[in-house]
Amino acid sequence: MDNPSASSSLAGLGAPAALDAEQDGATVRTLRRVLTLDAVGMAVVGVGYLAAAAPLSDLFGPGAALVAGVGGAMLAAGVGIGAVARRRRLTAGAVRGVIGGGAFWILLSLATLAFGWLELTTAGLLWTWLQIAPVAVFATWQTLVLRAHLRSTS
Secondary structure (H helix, E strand, C coil): CCCCCCCCCCCCCCCCCCCCHHHHHHHHHHHHHHHHHHHHHHHHHHHHHHHCHHHHHHHHCCCHHHHHHHHHHHHHHHHHHHHHHHCCCCCHHHHHHHHHHHHHHHHHHHHHHHHCCCCCCHHHHHHHHHHHHHHHHHHHHHHHHHHHHHHHCC
């Protein structure tokens, strides 16, 4: 019988206590790994944008200040995602926030392309399309693992 005071390691937003601690542990470990990979990738690219803002500006088209600003935002997002991954109690709400951030990034990138908000070079257009892919992969992967965890604990 369920213990009403028990809690899973992925708590929040109505997630019940884990029924199978071994399965719960595996999905939470997987989710932490996926979040950590996302965080590291985001932070590394952010640092690259910051360090090479001027040459990337020449290559992609937007001004160096915008490239550096995007790099700073990516670095901050990477640190934030890393903080979520390292939380003692990983909450569904925090993971959904990371997924939502990825979805926002994808929509913003698509809107930038569709509405021509930036004067991008051919390389900048290609890079904008290419950078959507890993964000979509991580958001999808995080969603699938979160769903698997929530199903396993219901």
